[in-house]
Amino acid sequence: MNLMSAELTEKQFKKISRLVYHLCGINLKDGKQALVRARLMKRLRALKLGSFEAYLNHIESNRDPQELGFLIDVITTNKTSFFREPEHFNYLRDDILPNLTSRRLRFWTAACSSGEEPFSLGIMLREKMPDIISRDVKILATDISKRMLEKARQAIYGEEELRDLSPLLLQKYFIRIQEQPTRAYQVKKISGTWFGWPG
Ligand SMILES: C[S@@+](CC[C@H](N)C(=O)[O-])C[C@H]1O[C@@H](n2cnc3c(N)ncnc32)[C@H](O)[C@@H]1O
The missing domain is CATH 3.40.50.150 (Vaccinia Virus protein VP39)
Structure with a gap:
Protein backbone atom coordinates (compact mmCIF):
# COMPACT_ATOMS: atom_id res chain seq x y z
CA MET A 1 0.00 0.00 0.00
CA ASN A 2 1.54 3.31 -1.05
CA LEU A 3 0.38 5.84 1.49
CA MET A 4 2.68 8.60 0.31
CA SER A 5 0.12 9.57 -2.31
CA ALA A 6 -2.87 9.58 0.08
CA GLU A 7 -4.48 12.97 -0.32
CA LEU A 8 -6.29 14.85 2.43
CA THR A 9 -8.90 16.93 0.66
CA GLU A 10 -10.17 20.27 1.93
CA LYS A 11 -13.52 18.67 2.76
CA GLN A 12 -11.89 15.83 4.72
CA PHE A 13 -9.66 18.30 6.56
CA LYS A 14 -12.73 20.37 7.54
CA LYS A 15 -14.47 17.24 8.82
CA ILE A 16 -11.47 16.28 10.93
CA SER A 17 -11.16 19.87 12.18
CA ARG A 18 -14.80 19.86 13.32
CA LEU A 19 -14.36 16.53 15.06
CA VAL A 20 -11.15 17.62 16.82
CA TYR A 21 -12.78 20.90 17.89
CA HIS A 22 -15.76 18.98 19.24
CA LEU A 23 -13.52 16.49 21.10
CA CYS A 24 -11.05 18.86 22.71
CA GLY A 25 -11.60 22.45 21.63
CA ILE A 26 -8.47 22.57 19.46
CA ASN A 27 -9.00 24.91 16.52
CA LEU A 28 -7.10 23.52 13.51
CA LYS A 29 -6.54 26.57 11.34
CA ASP A 30 -6.59 26.30 7.54
CA GLY A 31 -2.81 26.45 7.26
CA LYS A 32 -2.53 23.23 9.30
CA GLN A 33 -3.78 20.90 6.54
CA ALA A 34 -0.32 19.53 5.63
CA LEU A 35 0.60 19.07 9.29
CA VAL A 36 -2.65 17.21 10.02
CA ARG A 37 -2.12 15.01 6.98
CA ALA A 38 1.41 14.10 8.10
CA ARG A 39 0.31 13.34 11.66
CA LEU A 40 -2.75 11.32 10.64
CA MET A 41 -0.60 9.21 8.35
CA LYS A 42 0.51 7.36 11.51
CA ARG A 43 -3.07 6.29 12.14
CA LEU A 44 -3.60 5.21 8.53
CA ARG A 45 -0.49 3.07 8.76
CA ALA A 46 -1.45 1.60 12.13
CA LEU A 47 -4.93 0.72 10.86
CA LYS A 48 -3.64 -0.40 7.44
CA LEU A 49 -6.01 1.99 5.68
CA GLY A 50 -5.18 3.29 2.21
CA SER A 51 -6.90 6.69 2.24
CA PHE A 52 -8.26 9.44 4.45
CA GLU A 53 -11.73 8.64 3.20
CA ALA A 54 -11.32 5.12 4.61
CA TYR A 55 -10.03 6.61 7.88
CA LEU A 56 -13.02 8.95 8.20
CA ASN A 57 -15.40 6.09 7.44
CA HIS A 58 -13.62 4.06 10.10
CA ILE A 59 -14.02 6.66 12.85
CA GLU A 60 -17.54 7.65 11.78
CA SER A 61 -18.84 4.10 11.72
CA ASN A 62 -17.07 2.82 14.84
CA ARG A 63 -16.93 5.91 17.07
CA ASP A 64 -14.37 3.83 18.91
CA PRO A 65 -13.26 5.84 21.97
CA GLN A 66 -9.79 4.28 21.74
CA GLU A 67 -9.32 5.45 18.15
CA LEU A 68 -10.64 8.91 19.03
CA GLY A 69 -8.00 8.93 21.79
CA PHE A 70 -5.29 8.00 19.27
CA LEU A 71 -6.56 10.76 16.98
CA ILE A 72 -6.19 13.30 19.81
CA ASP A 73 -2.76 11.90 20.64
CA VAL A 74 -1.45 12.55 17.13
CA ILE A 75 -3.15 15.92 16.70
CA THR A 76 -2.11 17.56 19.97
CA THR A 77 1.14 19.48 20.18
CA ASN A 78 2.78 18.50 23.44
CA LYS A 79 5.74 20.85 23.54
CA THR A 80 6.87 21.33 27.10
CA SER A 81 9.97 21.51 29.28
CA PHE A 82 10.90 22.05 32.92
CA PHE A 83 10.14 25.62 34.00
CA ARG A 84 8.92 26.49 30.51
CA GLU A 85 7.52 30.04 30.43
C1 LIG B 1 1.95 22.89 24.17
S1 LIG B 1 1.52 21.72 25.43
C2 LIG B 1 1.82 22.68 26.87
C3 LIG B 1 2.17 21.85 28.10
C4 LIG B 1 2.43 22.62 29.37
N1 LIG B 1 1.22 23.26 29.85
C5 LIG B 1 3.52 23.65 29.19
O1 LIG B 1 3.20 24.84 29.08
O2 LIG B 1 4.70 23.29 29.16
C6 LIG B 1 -0.27 21.74 25.29
C7 LIG B 1 -0.95 20.54 25.93
O3 LIG B 1 -2.35 20.80 25.97
C8 LIG B 1 -3.03 19.59 25.85
N2 LIG B 1 -4.44 19.87 25.52
C9 LIG B 1 -4.94 20.37 24.37
N3 LIG B 1 -6.28 20.49 24.46
C10 LIG B 1 -6.63 20.07 25.71
C11 LIG B 1 -7.87 19.97 26.40
N4 LIG B 1 -9.02 20.32 25.83
N5 LIG B 1 -7.85 19.51 27.67
C12 LIG B 1 -6.68 19.13 28.27
N6 LIG B 1 -5.49 19.20 27.65
C13 LIG B 1 -5.46 19.68 26.39
C14 LIG B 1 -2.23 18.86 24.78
O4 LIG B 1 -2.42 17.46 24.79
C15 LIG B 1 -0.79 19.26 25.14
O5 LIG B 1 -0.16 18.27 25.92
Whole structure:
Protein backbone atom coordinates (compact mmCIF):
# COMPACT_ATOMS: atom_id res chain seq x y z
CA MET A 1 0.00 0.00 0.00
CA ASN A 2 1.54 3.31 -1.05
CA LEU A 3 0.38 5.84 1.49
CA MET A 4 2.68 8.60 0.31
CA SER A 5 0.12 9.57 -2.31
CA ALA A 6 -2.87 9.58 0.08
CA GLU A 7 -4.48 12.97 -0.32
CA LEU A 8 -6.29 14.85 2.43
CA THR A 9 -8.90 16.93 0.66
CA GLU A 10 -10.17 20.27 1.93
CA LYS A 11 -13.52 18.67 2.76
CA GLN A 12 -11.89 15.83 4.72
CA PHE A 13 -9.66 18.30 6.56
CA LYS A 14 -12.73 20.37 7.54
CA LYS A 15 -14.47 17.24 8.82
CA ILE A 16 -11.47 16.28 10.93
CA SER A 17 -11.16 19.87 12.18
CA ARG A 18 -14.80 19.86 13.32
CA LEU A 19 -14.36 16.53 15.06
CA VAL A 20 -11.15 17.62 16.82
CA TYR A 21 -12.78 20.90 17.89
CA HIS A 22 -15.76 18.98 19.24
CA LEU A 23 -13.52 16.49 21.10
CA CYS A 24 -11.05 18.86 22.71
CA GLY A 25 -11.60 22.45 21.63
CA ILE A 26 -8.47 22.57 19.46
CA ASN A 27 -9.00 24.91 16.52
CA LEU A 28 -7.10 23.52 13.51
CA LYS A 29 -6.54 26.57 11.34
CA ASP A 30 -6.59 26.30 7.54
CA GLY A 31 -2.81 26.45 7.26
CA LYS A 32 -2.53 23.23 9.30
CA GLN A 33 -3.78 20.90 6.54
CA ALA A 34 -0.32 19.53 5.63
CA LEU A 35 0.60 19.07 9.29
CA VAL A 36 -2.65 17.21 10.02
CA ARG A 37 -2.12 15.01 6.98
CA ALA A 38 1.41 14.10 8.10
CA ARG A 39 0.31 13.34 11.66
CA LEU A 40 -2.75 11.32 10.64
CA MET A 41 -0.60 9.21 8.35
CA LYS A 42 0.51 7.36 11.51
CA ARG A 43 -3.07 6.29 12.14
CA LEU A 44 -3.60 5.21 8.53
CA ARG A 45 -0.49 3.07 8.76
CA ALA A 46 -1.45 1.60 12.13
CA LEU A 47 -4.93 0.72 10.86
CA LYS A 48 -3.64 -0.40 7.44
CA LEU A 49 -6.01 1.99 5.68
CA GLY A 50 -5.18 3.29 2.21
CA SER A 51 -6.90 6.69 2.24
CA PHE A 52 -8.26 9.44 4.45
CA GLU A 53 -11.73 8.64 3.20
CA ALA A 54 -11.32 5.12 4.61
CA TYR A 55 -10.03 6.61 7.88
CA LEU A 56 -13.02 8.95 8.20
CA ASN A 57 -15.40 6.09 7.44
CA HIS A 58 -13.62 4.06 10.10
CA ILE A 59 -14.02 6.66 12.85
CA GLU A 60 -17.54 7.65 11.78
CA SER A 61 -18.84 4.10 11.72
CA ASN A 62 -17.07 2.82 14.84
CA ARG A 63 -16.93 5.91 17.07
CA ASP A 64 -14.37 3.83 18.91
CA PRO A 65 -13.26 5.84 21.97
CA GLN A 66 -9.79 4.28 21.74
CA GLU A 67 -9.32 5.45 18.15
CA LEU A 68 -10.64 8.91 19.03
CA GLY A 69 -8.00 8.93 21.79
CA PHE A 70 -5.29 8.00 19.27
CA LEU A 71 -6.56 10.76 16.98
CA ILE A 72 -6.19 13.30 19.81
CA ASP A 73 -2.76 11.90 20.64
CA VAL A 74 -1.45 12.55 17.13
CA ILE A 75 -3.15 15.92 16.70
CA THR A 76 -2.11 17.56 19.97
CA THR A 77 1.14 19.48 20.18
CA ASN A 78 2.78 18.50 23.44
CA LYS A 79 5.74 20.85 23.54
CA THR A 80 6.87 21.33 27.10
CA SER A 81 9.97 21.51 29.28
CA PHE A 82 10.90 22.05 32.92
CA PHE A 83 10.14 25.62 34.00
CA ARG A 84 8.92 26.49 30.51
CA GLU A 85 7.52 30.04 30.43
CA PRO A 86 9.78 31.17 33.31
CA GLU A 87 7.89 34.45 33.71
CA HIS A 88 4.80 32.46 34.81
CA PHE A 89 6.81 30.62 37.43
CA ASN A 90 8.46 33.86 38.55
CA TYR A 91 5.05 35.50 38.90
CA LEU A 92 3.77 32.58 40.93
CA ARG A 93 6.89 32.61 43.12
CA ASP A 94 7.10 36.37 43.69
CA ASP A 95 3.50 37.58 43.59
CA ILE A 96 1.22 34.65 44.40
CA LEU A 97 3.06 32.37 46.82
CA PRO A 98 3.89 35.03 49.46
CA ASN A 99 0.16 35.75 49.77
CA LEU A 100 -1.01 32.16 50.07
CA THR A 101 -1.60 31.88 53.80
CA SER A 102 -4.06 29.00 53.74
CA ARG A 103 -2.75 25.67 55.02
CA ARG A 104 -4.72 23.78 52.37
CA LEU A 105 -3.55 24.54 48.84
CA ARG A 106 -4.74 23.04 45.57
CA PHE A 107 -3.01 23.55 42.22
CA TRP A 108 -4.17 22.31 38.84
CA THR A 109 -2.02 22.09 35.74
CA ALA A 110 -4.84 21.55 33.28
CA ALA A 111 -2.81 20.61 30.20
CA CYS A 112 0.27 19.08 31.79
CA SER A 113 1.65 17.25 28.73
CA SER A 114 4.38 14.81 29.84
CA GLY A 115 4.58 16.16 33.39
CA GLU A 116 7.37 18.73 33.28
CA GLU A 117 4.97 21.51 34.30
CA PRO A 118 3.48 19.88 37.44
CA PHE A 119 6.92 18.63 38.53
CA SER A 120 8.41 22.10 38.01
CA LEU A 121 5.60 23.47 40.15
CA GLY A 122 6.21 20.84 42.84
CA ILE A 123 9.93 21.61 42.88
CA MET A 124 9.29 25.33 43.07
CA LEU A 125 6.81 24.94 45.93
CA ARG A 126 9.24 22.70 47.83
CA GLU A 127 12.05 25.21 47.32
CA LYS A 128 10.14 28.39 48.06
CA MET A 129 7.60 27.39 50.70
CA PRO A 130 9.63 26.68 53.85
CA ASP A 131 6.60 25.33 55.79
CA ILE A 132 5.31 23.09 52.98
CA ILE A 133 5.63 19.95 55.10
CA SER A 134 3.10 21.24 57.62
CA ARG A 135 0.65 22.30 54.92
CA ASP A 136 -1.72 20.22 52.83
CA VAL A 137 -0.54 20.78 49.25
CA LYS A 138 -1.87 18.88 46.26
CA ILE A 139 -1.21 19.25 42.56
CA LEU A 140 -3.71 17.84 40.10
CA ALA A 141 -2.29 17.25 36.62
CA THR A 142 -4.52 16.52 33.63
CA ASP A 143 -4.15 16.37 29.87
CA ILE A 144 -6.40 15.30 27.04
CA SER A 145 -3.63 13.12 25.59
CA LYS A 146 -3.56 9.72 27.31
CA ARG A 147 -0.11 9.04 25.88
CA MET A 148 1.29 12.18 27.50
CA LEU A 149 -0.43 11.48 30.81
CA GLU A 150 1.12 8.03 30.87
CA LYS A 151 4.56 9.57 30.38
CA ALA A 152 3.81 12.11 33.11
CA ARG A 153 2.81 9.34 35.51
CA GLN A 154 6.07 7.48 34.87
CA ALA A 155 8.02 10.66 35.66
CA ILE A 156 11.06 9.46 33.69
CA TYR A 157 13.11 11.96 31.67
CA GLY A 158 16.18 11.75 29.52
CA GLU A 159 19.25 13.87 30.12
CA GLU A 160 18.31 16.08 27.19
CA GLU A 161 14.90 16.87 28.68
CA LEU A 162 16.59 17.90 31.93
CA ARG A 163 19.27 20.07 30.38
CA ASP A 164 17.83 23.35 31.70
CA LEU A 165 17.68 22.22 35.32
CA SER A 166 20.55 23.18 37.59
CA PRO A 167 22.79 20.32 38.80
CA LEU A 168 21.57 21.05 42.34
CA LEU A 169 17.88 20.61 41.47
CA LEU A 170 18.72 17.52 39.44
CA GLN A 171 20.51 15.98 42.39
CA LYS A 172 17.80 16.94 44.90
CA TYR A 173 14.72 15.87 43.00
CA PHE A 174 15.75 13.14 40.55
CA ILE A 175 17.28 9.72 40.78
CA ARG A 176 19.38 8.30 37.97
CA ILE A 177 17.74 5.09 36.80
CA GLN A 178 19.57 4.39 33.56
CA GLU A 179 23.11 4.92 32.34
CA GLN A 180 23.14 3.33 28.86
CA PRO A 181 22.52 3.96 25.98
CA THR A 182 21.58 7.38 27.36
CA ARG A 183 21.11 8.62 30.91
CA ALA A 184 17.59 8.73 32.29
CA TYR A 185 16.28 10.04 35.58
CA GLN A 186 13.06 9.61 37.55
CA VAL A 187 11.47 12.24 39.77
CA LYS A 188 11.91 11.40 43.46
CA LYS A 189 9.08 11.90 45.89
CA ILE A 190 8.87 15.65 46.47
CA SER A 191 8.16 15.81 50.18
CA GLY A 192 5.23 17.98 51.22
CA THR A 193 3.65 17.69 47.78
CA TRP A 194 1.10 15.18 46.57
CA PHE A 195 0.51 14.63 42.86
CA GLY A 196 -2.82 13.46 41.47
CA TRP A 197 -3.33 12.17 37.94
CA PRO A 198 -6.73 11.24 36.51
CA GLY A 199 -7.60 7.66 35.62
C1 LIG B 1 1.95 22.89 24.17
S1 LIG B 1 1.52 21.72 25.43
C2 LIG B 1 1.82 22.68 26.87
C3 LIG B 1 2.17 21.85 28.10
C4 LIG B 1 2.43 22.62 29.37
N1 LIG B 1 1.22 23.26 29.85
C5 LIG B 1 3.52 23.65 29.19
O1 LIG B 1 3.20 24.84 29.08
O2 LIG B 1 4.70 23.29 29.16
C6 LIG B 1 -0.27 21.74 25.29
C7 LIG B 1 -0.95 20.54 25.93
O3 LIG B 1 -2.35 20.80 25.97
C8 LIG B 1 -3.03 19.59 25.85
N2 LIG B 1 -4.44 19.87 25.52
C9 LIG B 1 -4.94 20.37 24.37
N3 LIG B 1 -6.28 20.49 24.46
C10 LIG B 1 -6.63 20.07 25.71
C11 LIG B 1 -7.87 19.97 26.40
N4 LIG B 1 -9.02 20.32 25.83
N5 LIG B 1 -7.85 19.51 27.67
C12 LIG B 1 -6.68 19.13 28.27
N6 LIG B 1 -5.49 19.20 27.65
C13 LIG B 1 -5.46 19.68 26.39
C14 LIG B 1 -2.23 18.86 24.78
O4 LIG B 1 -2.42 17.46 24.79
C15 LIG B 1 -0.79 19.26 25.14
O5 LIG B 1 -0.16 18.27 25.92
